[in-house]
Amino acid sequence: MKLNFFILLSFFSLFSFGQDLAILKYKGGGDWYSNPTALTNLIKFCNENIETQLTEKPETVEAGSVDIFRFPLLHMTGHGNVFFEADDVTNLRRYLESGGFLHIDDNYGMQPYIIRELKKIFPNQELEELPSTHPIFTAAFEFKDGLPKIHEHDGKRPQAFGLYNKERLVVLFTFESDLGDGWEDQEVHNDSEEVRLKALQMGANIIKYAFEN
Incomplete structure (x- = not known):
């Protein structure tokens, strides 16, 4: 009971006193810390272009911690x-059902593992591909064709998948796009300014949508 009260209090405080984002640290051996310059650049872009006031350097939180709230x-x-261990699953489910939003950006190779682990959180759901008409693609900048392609990887088309809680999109899984690589410092991947701008604009859409829905 005390833990649940603390979670609710933390979550209430979040929406009462400000909005920010964090990097999710998870178990399993995957490199959750990849793309170290990505979110800092995205945050700067959002603060300059969509009137957010995000903290310049994002915090890192663990899946099983109340800090996610x-x-x-x-x-x-x-x-x-x-x-995700059992405590992680319970914590993440509560977070998402309480109004939180999780964006998973496949940097390459996450797909089979993340599908398996998301099943633990929402066992009665399958990831659904978002249509190009979904409002996340026009939240701040318009992407008429849906998720932009940033890196080739296997040469497949970029896809955005979602999971819902009571008709609210709570998990976004971006696949074969690699937005985070496009958010990184230019010299990391030598992307063109056009490609980087698309990635940053789509990232801004995700942030704006998550904060307003």
Whole structure:
């Protein structure tokens, strides 16, 4: 009971006193820490272009910690294995059902693991592909064709998948796009300014949508 009260109090405080985002640290051996410059650049872009007031350097929180309830948006990325223990699953489910939002950006190789682990959180749901008409693609900048392609990887089309809680999108899984690589410092991947701008604009859409829905 005390833990539940603390969670509710933390979450209430979050929406009463500000909005921010955090990096989700997970178990399983995957590199949750990849793309170290990505979120800092995205935050700067959002503060300059969509009137957010995000903290310049995002915090890192663990999946099983009550600290996740301080943030309306969690960002998760990596290349390899992901594993949620029972306490992580319970914590993340409560977070998402309480109004939180999780963005998972596949940096390459996460897909089979994240599908397995999300099943633990919402066992009665399958990831659904978002249509290009979904409002997340026009939240701040318009993407008429849906999720932009940032990196080639396997050459497949970029796809955005979602999970819902009572018709509210609570999990966004971006696949074959690699937005985070486009958010990184330019010299990391040598992306063109056009490609980086698309990635940053789509990232801004995700943040704006998560904060307003």
